[in-house]
Amino acid sequence: xxxxxxxxxxxxxxxxxxxxxxxxxRMSAGEIGSHFEMTGATISYHLNILKKAELVFESRxxxxxxxDLNTSVVEExxxxxxxxxxxxxxxxxx
Amino acid sequence: xxxxxxxxxxxxxxxxxxxxxxxxxRMSAGEIGSHFEMTGATISYHLNILKKAELVFESRxxxxxxxDLNTSVVEExxxxxxxxxxxxxxxxxx
DNA sequence: GAGCTATTTAGAGTTTTTTCTAAATAGCCG
DNA sequence: CGGCTATTTAGAAAAAACTCTAAATAGCTC
Numbered sequence: 001x002x003x004x005x006x007x008x009x010x011x012x013x014x015x016x017x018x019x020x021x022x023x024x025x026r027m028s029a030g031e032i033g034s035h036f037e038m039t040g041a042t043i044s045y046h047l048n049i050l051k052k053a054e055l056v057f058e059s060r061x062x063x064x065x066x067x068d069l070n071t072s073v074v075e076e077x078x079x080x081x082x083x084x085x086x087x088x089x090x091x092x093x094x
Numbered sequence: 095x096x097x098x099x100x101x102x103x104x105x106x107x108x109x110x111x112x113x114x115x116x117x118x119x120r121m122s123a124g125e126i127g128s129h130f131e132m133t134g135a136t137i138s139y140h141l142n143i144l145k146k147a148e149l150v151f152e153s154r155x156x157x158x159x160x161x162d163l164n165t166s167v168v169e170e171x172x173x174x175x176x177x178x179x180x181x182x183x184x185x186x187x188x
Numbered sequence: 189g190a191g192c193t194a195t196t197t198a199g200a201g202t203t204t205t206t207t208c209t210a211a212a213t214a215g216c217c218g
Numbered sequence: 219c220g221g222c223t224a225t226t227t228a229g230a231a232a233a234a235a236c237t238c239t240a241a242a243t244a245g246c247t248c
Binding site: 124 | 227
């Protein structure tokens with residue numbers, strides 16, 4: 001999905017925490033859920049948003065679904081921020 | 095304001111475009127508004143969110159209010175993303 | 189296949205966000 | 219001062235996001 005969806009996905013604290021959890025490796029939906037005081041349905045909702053933003057990808061194994069962090073999209077985000085920060089084109093200095 | 099507010103502020107496409115506009119230097123609220131098909135009131139609303147997130151700061155001059163990008167907060171955001179991406183602590187590799 | 193476990197989907201309720209119009213504030217300039 | 223310009227604030231309406239409960243799907247394992 002689009003760049004806008006990536007930012008949107010990152011804007012929720014629960015989703016950011018999920019991403020942080022995944023830093024240390026793949027985790028099943030249930031495992032992720034156990035870190036929050038929310039129903040599995042809500043966690044599933046958040047995972048879906050992260051998945052659509054391509055910030056995570058899933059892999060099915062037995063009857064578990066594992067989620068993995070997709071660092072390449074994080075890098076794209078950083079690139080955008082870097083442009084924002086460093087973008088000193090257009091400056092009218094002499 | 096908090097870190098969460100910074101992400102929230104970045105999550106709206108209008109606000110991201112405002113930040114991008116400010117890359118090339120300070121701009122008055124009116125000038126910013128002229129780049130969008132929205133009322134001044136709405137632009138003011140967005141500017142206020144950016145200001146609370148410390149992504150921009152204002153300086154008053156005559157009866158204009160100029161807005162400037164605050165790159166240091168952008169850097170903080172990048173730092174967070176960098177931690178997310180690079181955080182390979184906790185890995186159980188052998 | 190029956191029952192179990194893991195997870196998602198559907199639908200509804202609540203809260204938050206975005207936008208507008210109208211009115212208020214603030215400072216300039218003649 | 220009086221009017222003008224620039225911008226914000228207030229309040230309301232509409233849209234989007236988040237969360238829950240209940241039900242559905244899917245793939246084990248016995």
